[in-house]
Amino acid sequence: MRLRFTLLALVAAMTLALGSLVTGCHSAAKPSAVATKHYPIRGVVVELDATNKSVLLKHESIPGFMEAMTMAYRLSDPTVMSELHPGDKITATLVTDQDADGPTNMRLTDIVVIAQARPDYKPTVQYHEPAPGDSVPDFALLNQSDKKISLKQFRGKVLLMTFIYTRCPLADYCPRLSRNFAEIDKSLSTDAGVYGETHLLSISFDPTYDTPKVLRSYGGAYTGRYTQEQFGHWDFAAPTTDEMAKMEQFFGLGVTPGDNGTLQHSLSTLVIGKDGKVVAFYPTNDWTTDEVIAQIRKAATA
Incomplete structure (x- = not known):
């Protein structure tokens, strides 16, 4: 899947349209034991994880589903990883399976970059990734x-x-x-x-x-x-x-x-x-x- 670079106004219109579709889905018949839900999502890429094919996204609230937060999401199409960069503003569709315990298996699809990152963008906090052989400090x-x-x-x-x-x-x-x-x-x-x-x-x-x-x-x-x-x-x-x-x-x-x-x-x-x-x-x-x-x-x- 290739990313599409669009005008912000067009993306806003698409987001509103997707929101209407989601609202319509909620008013439909009762879901089965495991139902698939789709939510429009927009936010800023914080970090990319090529190993786990995921993106850490600082996103806006998703009405009726989730507050604004920073969370790692899997990519439905990992090939888009090469076209994303920390600091990019994106819109996407959040797909999640829903069962009696709540939402599971969350992943992103239909990713659209609406603003590219600054060339000098750097993460504000550098986290250590533990590796085999690392000595663990005492806490x-x-x-x-x-x-x-x-x-x-x-x-x-x-x-x-x-x-x-x-x-x-x-x-x-x-x-x-x-x-x-x-x-x-x-x-x-x-x-x-x-x-x-x-x-x-x-x-x-x-x-x-x-x-x-x-x-x-x-x-x-x-x-x-x-x-x-x-x-x-x-x-x-x-x-x-x-x-x-x-x-x-x-x-x-x-x-x-x-x-x-x-x-x-x-x-x-x-x-x-x-x-x-x-x-x-x-x-x-x-x-x-x-x-x-x-x-x-x-x-x-x-």
Whole structure:
């Protein structure tokens, strides 16, 4: 698909027309169990990810669906990647599947560049992308039991770590990660040897709301043991606000405050070896529990 460079006025008219079509779709018959939705979207390209065929887009609000935010979206046609640049203003169609849990499998199509980037455009923040072999710095956290913990204390064990926030409304993001972690935790528990050599850690980047009490309730719900959960193998924790910024930059995690308590964010999941070094880094949500379990088992028995 080739990008079309159009006048802003023409694009505005097309956006209004698409908005009318979307409104018409909403007034149609009730959707089936899994329905496909289309929304017009416009924003500024922040970053391109050729590896994962996605674009980090700072976009305007999508009426009836999503507040203005910065989020990574897959490209339906990855060949357009070569024609996009950070700072480009674009319009596109956001396609998403909708089921009982909410929107999933979001991707962009029909991309139109309406204003090209400045030649001197540079991202305002440079994030470190963890790579295998990187030594992970120590960070202090407060866990679901109101106890201070740190990454350093997990040295000697293989640590599976990810970032979430408990109010995340997107089924494909934090809820999916937590469901995957629950599956991994259950699988590892069947092997006492490996279980004792591993630990799971979900870190909230919303420390103001995600207090120990909130994290305890959230974690217990995902393990399925609720108030009986002892959290011996899986911690839920949050850093201080000051420490959070440092963690975001080291672990390649972009977090931007939105409206009504929402947070726009990227994803960051890691397997960290017993020596405190990165074994594997997953910057998206498309990893499988089987592949991560294999990485954990390999590192635990090394």
